[in-house]
Amino acid sequence: TPLEFEEDHLPGARNLPVLDNEQRVEIGILYRESPFKGRKLGARYVSESIARHLAGPLSGVEPGWKPLIYCWRGGQRSAAFATVLRSIGWRARTLEGGYKAYRRFVMDDLVRRFSNPELQFRIISGLTGTGKTRLLEALSREGTQVIDLEAMANHRGSLLGTVGTQPSQRRFENRLHAALSKFDPCLPIFAEAESSRIGSVYLPPALWKQFAASRVIELTLPVPERVKLLLEDYRHFLQEPETLSNLxxxxxxxxxxxxxxxxxAQIVQGTWPEFVTSLLENHYDLCYRRPGSPTSNYQAPAEQFALPDCSMESYHQAARQLRESEAAFSS
Structure with missing residues (x-):
């Protein structure tokens, strides 16, 4: 159903529901009263939906199509759809166990990957506004393996970090698994130092444990440059001062x-550099748990990169230096 698909789905999946949200509930209630009547109504709804899909999104599909069909449990919904598609001539297959089997695979595989002794993370730490995400972007462009957990969570990890609707926990873990599946486990993976929760989603405990044992690189940036960076990255608040004030x-x-x-008052006056400076000094910097301190999950920094400014060239230069130091560390 649309709700099931919204909660999570296989990477690249396209949703052609044979039951909508209300129909699934209706059939479930009727089935408990009479299995025969429930199946009969379900067959009617499924047939009507398949007919609509054949007349609509599937109308131009060529004969060689080989779809993998799945539903929540790999039951009658996907079986009925696949049967019709095969009768037409398409080589449709069904996913045994449906989405729930895929979900079990994802969680088991995440545990397996995080238990791999060869897996190595490199953690980028630093005060708010030092450009940790920018460094990850630069590292990625330089060909380094990177996971951007904040992008996966659709949240920047702070009070002002909401950037839209967050994915469900399942969807977040699915994205994490899809990213890790593309990586070489023998090469280090760079990630930002996060808390165990990013907005409303949580890091898998096994990943959190891996982070605690990982090598840490600390990033520093002068306060005026941190202010400049934050005004660039959070410029939407300049157009929505009431939203910022309410937060x-x-x-x-x-x-x-x-x-x-x-x-x-600073927001009303539009003195943005002064506002951001004060917010850093009187809130964000006070919240910072320096790696290696008793309140931090992370080890003390093994390296520190002091950037002169927040230009992308500075981050690309730091990324190149990191790659060089990583090569020296690994050799």
Whole structure:
């Protein structure tokens, strides 16, 4: 159903539901009263849906099509659809066990991958605004293996980090698995130092444990450059000052209502550099758990990169230096 597909789906899957959300509920209720009546109504709905798909999205599909059909449990929904497609001449297959079997495979395979002694992560740490994500982007362009957990979670990992609707926990883990499946386990994977939760999704415990034992590289950047970077990356708040002001209300208990009022006054006045500087010094920097400290999950930094500015050239230069130091460390 559309709701099942929204919660999670196989990578690259296209949704052609044979039951909509309401029909699935209706049939479930009727089936408990009378299995015969439930199956009969289900057959009617499924037949109508398949007919619509054949007249619509499948109308131009060529004879050589070889679809893999699946539903939630690999039961009658996918079996009925595949039977019709095969009778037409397409070489349709069904996924045994459906989505639930795929889900079990993903979770088992994640545990297997995280248990691999050859797997190595490199953790990029640093204060808010030092450009950790930019460094990951530069590393990726240089050909390094990178996982951007914040992009997978659709969240930047802070109070102001919401960038849209977050995926479900299942969908997040699916994205993580898809990314790891493309990597060479013998080569290091770079990731940003995250907390165990990014917005509403959680890192798998086995990954969190791997991060705790991983080599850490700390990134530093002068405060004026951090302010400049944040104004570039969060420019949408400059057009939505009311949204920003409302979010800051949530910091009243932690930082005091007087401090929040000062920030809101700076927003009204449009003194953005002063506002961001104060927010860094009086909130974000106070929240930072330096790797190696008793409150951090991460080891003390093995290396530190002090960037002079927030230009992409600086991050590409740091990425090249990191690749060189990584080669020296591994040899």
């Amino acid at each position: 800051l209300e949530l910091l009243g208990k932690l930082r005091g209502h007087a401090q929040v009022s000062d920030w809101q």
